[in-house]
Amino acid sequence: MKRLLHHRLWLCFSIGLAAVLAGAGLYWASPYAATWDEVDFALALERYDLLSMQPHFPGYPYFILGGMAVHAVIANPAKALSVLNILVLFSAVFPLVWLLRRHVSPPAALLAALAVLSSSYVLLAAARPMSDGAALGVLWWYMWAVERAHRQTTWKAQLLPAALFSVLMGVRLSYAPFGVALLFLWHEDWSTHRRVGRVALSILVAALFQFIWVAAVARTEGGLFPFFKLGWAFVHGHFSDWGGTAAASPLPFSERVHRFLIDNFLWTGIACQNAWLLAAYAAIGAIAWRAGQFRPPRALVVSALLYAVWALLAQNIEKPRHLLPFIHFALFYVWGRFLAASRVWGLALAAAVVLLQAAVGIGQLREQVATPPAVYQLADELRDKPRPFVVYTWEETRVFDYLHVPFPHKDVFHFSFFLQDKENYRHATIYMTNHVVDGFRAQGVDVSRHVRKVKTYRSSLLADPVYGTITLYEWVEE
Known part of the structure; x- marks a missing residue:
């Protein structure tokens, strides 16, 4: 018993x-x-x-x-x-x-x-x-x-x-x-x-x-x-x-x-x-x-x-x-x-x-x-930023498309493409994420003199170790 x-x-x-x-x-x-x-x-x-x-x-x-x-x-x-x-x-x-x-x-x-x-x-x-x-x-x-x-x-x-x-x-x-x-x-x-x-x-x-x-x-x-x-x-x-x-x-x-x-x-x-x-x-x-x-x-x-x-x-x-x-x-x-x-x-x-x-x-x-994912936080904040601007990303752009964000965004993997494409936005503010900056650095291009940190967005790194932290930068011409 x-x-x-x-x-x-x-x-x-x-x-x-x-x-x-x-x-x-x-x-x-x-x-x-x-x-x-x-x-x-x-x-x-x-x-x-x-x-x-x-x-x-x-x-x-x-x-x-x-x-x-x-x-x-x-x-x-x-x-x-x-x-x-x-x-x-x-x-x-x-x-x-x-x-x-x-x-x-x-x-x-x-x-x-x-x-x-x-x-x-x-x-x-x-x-x-x-x-x-x-x-x-x-x-x-x-x-x-x-x-x-x-x-x-x-x-x-x-x-x-x-x-x-x-x-x-x-x-x-x-x-x-x-x-x-x-x-x-x-x-x-x-x-x-x-x-x-x-x-x-x-x-x-x-x-x-x-x-x-x-x-x-x-x-x-x-x-x-x-x-x-x-x-x-x-x-x-x-x-x-x-x-x-x-x-x-x-x-x-x-x-x-x-x-x-x-x-x-x-x-x-x-x-x-x-x-x-x-x-x-x-x-x-x-x-x-x-x-x-x-x-x-x-x-x-x-x-x-x-x-x-x-x-x-x-x-x-x-x-x-x-x-x-x-x-x-x-x-x-x-x-x-x-x-x-x-x-x-x-x-x-x-x-x-x-x-x-x-x-x-x-x-x-x-x-x-x-805590919403970092990319969701980024999208929500960018919705309220004054136009015009464009955001260059890596994989984040796929999520932006899914969220139907109202601002222009592009994925960019090569610095040469970025230099060419940004000329289409001469009168707009140019933003980019840390993954773009890191990608350029991996290609041997140091853009630290051209970028200004705007804000960092954080969510669970356990749930998403790659995109759990996203830093937004603004491109600054010399």
Whole structure:
């Protein structure tokens, strides 16, 4: 009886906390489309057009389709996508509990699942109009389906993970490294049955599932050839120009690794830039390492490590959100190991850390909504400035277009173009953002003598590390 009451107590605590977290995420889901990519997604709910980057390649059809369904209820498209992210993310509590249940008690499994889902930084990043939150939710359903197929060993059991991997790719293509989990399934199937036709059929079915969304998106672009042509241009730009990959970034590789592991993963991803949370996880990690015994599915381990390499080399190092799957896996492993060796005191300690983590995350959610993004603040203030003037920006101009601002603005990436174009505004005040000034400096052009600082606008750097701070300058002729 005492054990039953103990289990009920922890189940009630976990369910109540889950409701609070999900409610906070839905209530404070971001209503802002404050970056280029977020505008791409928000505009796609009104008109789906890859050529106009609504959204950008590869189209994210399942994410946009879900967003359209929520948009029928929530008028703000950015808010609709943010709400969709939270709903799909918290649905992952079920596959997480099922994956953990084989190693720990039901209350501990639910608490560990909440410890993963309540990650402060992940919660903040998920409550935005990108596809990260929905992709994480689908990812956990997919990994559970892979593990289920591994245990059942029937051919029909392989259909669900193949279908879910297709959904995952239609939500966020950059999670492709997790497809290696299907290779594990097919290898095990071959080792068990030694039938080439059986494995070939599994591969064919998986390809057909992918073809469903590829063909649907390609049809909107006029066929497969225009779709893949657009895709090639996007991929080439990502790896050679604006994507912030190891190949395109001037950052030394050693510094890139340091930023990846220390700044992005530990300080931001795990601790949400909170010293108390970092200390708490240092203690939990030390205890788990010494006392715990927990073996996560091998396919999940290999997939997560492969994704970490992909994020290090092929994603923008300035954006920690690209590490979200790796952050979730690390928490899954640490909490599974910790609670597998814990008794009542372990559950109490875990609950305390989860409450701290939830408090930090909810606080960040509130700040994200209460303080408009820096680019929104800039747009609002520029509306009141006396005309005529023109503003030169980088990616901010995409947000200005989305906000339908009444003043002229242009994106400028090359100093030579700026010198030529500003001649069209001889009788107007010329403004530019710090990203333009920094871009000129990177090209070897020091414009410090020609610019006067007007004002700096600030919002959450956790939510947007690139455009969370924007400084407006006025161009001054000598």
